[in-house]
Amino acid sequence: MSTKTKTLTKQEAFFEYLVRLADDRLILGHRLSEWCGHGPILEEDIALANVALDNIGHAASLYEYAAEVEGEDRHRDDIVYFRNDPEYKNLKMVELPKGDFGFTIARQFLFSAFSFFLYQGLAKADDEQFSGMAEKHLKEIKYHLRHSREWVLRLGDGTDESHQRMQDAFDGIWTFTGELFYMDEVDELLIDEGLGIDTSVFREDWKNLVTDVLEEATVTVPDFDQYMAEGGRKGLHTEHLGHLLAEMQHLRRSYPDAVWE
Amino acid sequence: MSTTTTTYSKKEIWRWLQEVTDPEIPVLNVVEMGIARDVTIDEEKIIIKITPTYSGCPAMSAIEKEIKVKLAEKGVENFEVKKDFSETWTTDWMTEEAKAKLKDYGIAPPGKTTADDDFLKSLKSTKVIPCPYCESLDTELQSEFGSTACKAQYYCHDCDEPFEHFKCI
Numbered sequence: 259m260s261t262k263t264k265t266l267t268k269q270e271a272f273f274e275y276l277v278r279l280a281d282d283r284l285i286l287g288h289r290l291s292e293w294c295g296h297g298p299i300l301e302e303d304i305a306l307a308n309v310a311l312d313n314i315g316h317a318a319s320l321y322e323y324a325a326e327v328e329g330e331d332r333h334r335d336d337i338v339y340f341r342n343d344p345e346y347k348n349l350k351m352v353e354l355p356k357g358d359f360g361f362t363i364a365r366q367f368l369f370s371a372f373s374f375f376l377y378q379g380l381a382k383a384d385d386e387q388f389s390g391m392a393e394k395h396l397k398e399i400k401y402h403l404r405h406s407r408e409w410v411l412r413l414g415d416g417t418d419e420s421h422q423r424m425q426d427a428f429d430g431i432w433t434f435t436g437e438l439f440y441m442d443e444v445d446e447l448l449i450d451e452g453l454g455i456d457t458s459v460f461r462e463d464w465k466n467l468v469t470d471v472l473e474e475a476t477v478t479v480p481d482f483d484q485y486m487a488e489g490g491r492k493g494l495h496t497e498h499l500g501h502l503l504a505e506m507q508h509l510r511r512s513y514p515d516a517v518w519e
Numbered sequence: 520m521s522t523t524t525t526t527y528s529k530k531e532i533w534r535w536l537q538e539v540t541d542p543e544i545p546v547l548n549v550v551e552m553g554i555a556r557d558v559t560i561d562e563e564k565i566i567i568k569i570t571p572t573y574s575g576c577p578a579m580s581a582i583e584k585e586i587k588v589k590l591a592e593k594g595v596e597n598f599e600v601k602k603d604f605s606e607t608w609t610t611d612w613m614t615e616e617a618k619a620k621l622k623d624y625g626i627a628p629p630g631k632t633t634a635d636d637d638f639l640k641s642l643k644s645t646k647v648i649p650c651p652y653c654e655s656l657d658t659e660l661q662s663e664f665g666s667t668a669c670k671a672q673y674y675c676h677d678c679d680e681p682f683e684h685f686k687c688i
């Protein structure tokens with residue numbers, strides 16, 4: 259990697275910011291969609307498919323807006339299907355395999371709680387279309403937070419096995435939670451422009467919410483100051499993303515002119 | 520060769536839009552749903568602004584397409600259907616007639632949305648939704664997610680019927 263000396267323009271930064279947000283939601287949506295037909299009970303199968311659709315819907319509108327900001331006449335699908343893993347900027351947390359239901363729920367809860375605070379901020383961004391989108395997504399994120407929180411409580415404070423699985427899930431994913439609050443020059447520039455959010459502002463609120471729910475669920479809260487993995491925002495991913503993209507992109511790349519009719 | 524857009528009146532366009540229904544809830548049209556927000560006509564083209572309901576709603580692209588088909592059918596040549604996010608769709612935009620139609624269709628309609636500043640505190644609370652069949656208040660939320668993005672699943676303990684509720688957002 260060459261060291262960057264070039265300074266970002268506002269337009270470049272905004273495009274990057276939108277794509278990062280969209281990548282998180284697309285990849286998470288894809289992981290959730292893997293539950294379709296495999297949910298532990300019918301209601302959950304339907305719920306996870308709905309949450310997957312919401313996330314993919316959020317991603318679609320963010321990519322569409324990113325393409326507009328970029329102004330190069332790209333379709334949102336070009337951004338989705340014709341980038342390779344180093345060009346994807348999602349958090350590592352969302353690309354991890356879906357695991358058992360407990361793992362999916364742990365991730366869903368931690369990410370939805372983070373999104374809840376982030377999108378409250380974005381809903382006040384100094385851009386009518388972007389803030390409107392964020393406000394809309396926030397309404398749905400609240401449902402996702404409510405849904406995942408209930409399952410954390412039910413399973414954490416459930417049977418010995420469900421409790422152990424919830425504990426293992428949080429212990430396993432914990433090292434990926436620090437990256438939620440990763441910020442770099444893209445964020446800094448956009449915070450100055452009133453388009454981005456300084457996530458350190460709500461870090462304590464997020465920790466408190468997570469701590470409250472985990473304690474109520476009798477899950478031992480892992481150490482917030484332990485070693486944290488990062489790299490996703492720079493395109494450095496786990497081996498899992500490549501496999502996910504291969505599956506997601508294969509059809510479109512094999513038949514680039516195919517259209518839905 | 521092109522017909523000028525100014526030969527059309529806004530009223531006419533709105534009437535045509537009322538002929539376009541939601542594929543998932545065929546008793547409602549896109550005007551009473553609050554999806555079609557604005558019609559503007561200038562010399563060059565007619566612009567119809569639509570606001571998406573739920574982000575993940577697969578019906579949205581179908582609705583967009585059906586609006587285009589409808590206008591084409593009516594002979595309009597120059598038009599654009601534009602997605603607008605500047606205002607956030609809410610179930611409060613659904614007309615009272617629309618809510619009554621929903622109920623007749625067997626879907627418990629959304630109530631008024633309430634500001635939920637204390638959302639975190641109210642994480643647990645769920646509202647009482649009357650059964651659309653027997654009006655009973657003895658109903659229970661089964662899942663916040665139903666057959667489509669906009670609906671939750673409930674169960675009525677009085678008439679022992681499952682029913683769907685159009686969530687208020």
Ligand SMILES: [Zn+2]
Pocket residue numbers: 650651652653654655675676677678679680
């Ligand atoms: Zn009833």
